[in-house]
Amino acid sequence: MAITATKGQVGLTGNAAVAYAMKQVNPDVFPAYPITPSTAIVEDFSSYVADGEVTTELITVESEHSAMSACIGASAAGARVMTATSSQGLALMWEMLYIASGMRLPIVLADVNRALSAPINIHCDHSDSMGARDSGWIQLYAETVQEAYDNTFMAVRIAEHAKVRLPAMVCFDGFITSHAIENISLLEDQEIQDFVGAYKAENPMLDTDNPVTYGAMTLPDAYIDFKYQQSQAMMRAKDAAVEVMKDFGKRFGREYGLFDTYRLEDADTAIVILNSAAGTTKVAIDELRKQGKKVGLLRPRLFRPFPWQEMVEALKNVKAVAVLDRADSMNAFGGPLFNEVRSALYDLDQRPKIFGRTYGLGGRDYKVKDAVAVFEELSRVVETGKVETLLKYITL
Secondary structure, three states, rough: OOOOOOOOEEEEEEEHHHHHHHHHHHHOOOEEEEOHHHHHHHHHHHHHOOOOOOOEEEEEEOHHHHHHHHHHHHHOOOOEEEEOOOHHHHOHHHHHHHHHHHOOOEEEEEEEEEEOOOOOOOOOOOOOHOOOOOOOEEEEOOOHHHHHHHHHHHHHHHHHHOOOOOEEEEEEEOOOOOOOOOEEEEOHHHHHHHHOOOOOOOOOOOOOOOOOOOOOOOOOOOOHHHHHHHHHHHHHHHHHHHHHHHHHHHOOOOOOEEEEEEEOOOEEEEEOOOHHHHHHHHHHHHHHHHHHOOEEEEEEEEEOOHHHHHHHHHHOOEEEEEEOOOOOOOOOOHHHHHHHHHHHHHHOOOEEEEEEOOOOOHHOOOOOHHHHHHHHHHHHHHHHOOOOOEEEEEEO
């Protein structure tokens, strides 16, 4: 049953919070096929539909491929569209993810991060959203339930921004964030409606006075031009995200940026890590700071587009960096976050030493002692000036 909440502090799971955020947005269409651990989002939202608390058209389909297909059709017709999925569900949407972004449709999808098979696993890692990182979707990552709730509203604004018009994923950790109850601050429905604004479709197919074509066949004389425009839109999404985050902070007092830092200003060593594991890392940082060790953290929030220039500025004075990935690119050269951060730092004249560690796949616990061990390894790198092991798995 969907949770009825009012403005103020309330205890909600990540799934319940995101479903409630979607209720407050009140999209025109919500195609859905439930999958663990995002099922409760669809269940809660369907209750809002059944109880008449939204005017949304809920479309129940036979697969996630069909769910994204329905999203594309509804968005192209001129509707504001949202949905949710996880893991194999996102993978089954693969073909349609590229079509949604290629058609420049500002669909918003909540992806509750879960490992991809095989073997079958229903717990958290980032292999699903990282597998889709090059599909042309904006990606926002959340550490907490509060952030997942807030990101949902910001994703709508960023995706629909006139200079962007691209679909967006709101990513948060399966079971860790999706099922944990946290005390969060809710906003009022009217505040959200004022923030996201009325949806203004661009080139809707149902505008018969101005007919348009979607998904037409293109040959070598045109295809690259479409991709160039799409790429430029993704570049503009970074500035759009900054604009939207500033407006959110001004209105509601919760400040967000392209990434979050923790005790990084004077740090000699730092860990770069996504989502809920940042909280565990912060505990380790506090313990090590008490011992006089200058350690810090950078947690990316916006991963697509990748804010590499701003991250370089934040990390340029750090002596050694460890990038922790909850996914493996299976490229024999580390995870996706490691590769992007290492590439971003390449042009620095005095760049930090850097190594990558893969952790927590399939929901394996990442503990404070694991973060402390990484910082100890970083300390040795600073002392010796050498990275002995560039890449390896931890939490084995």
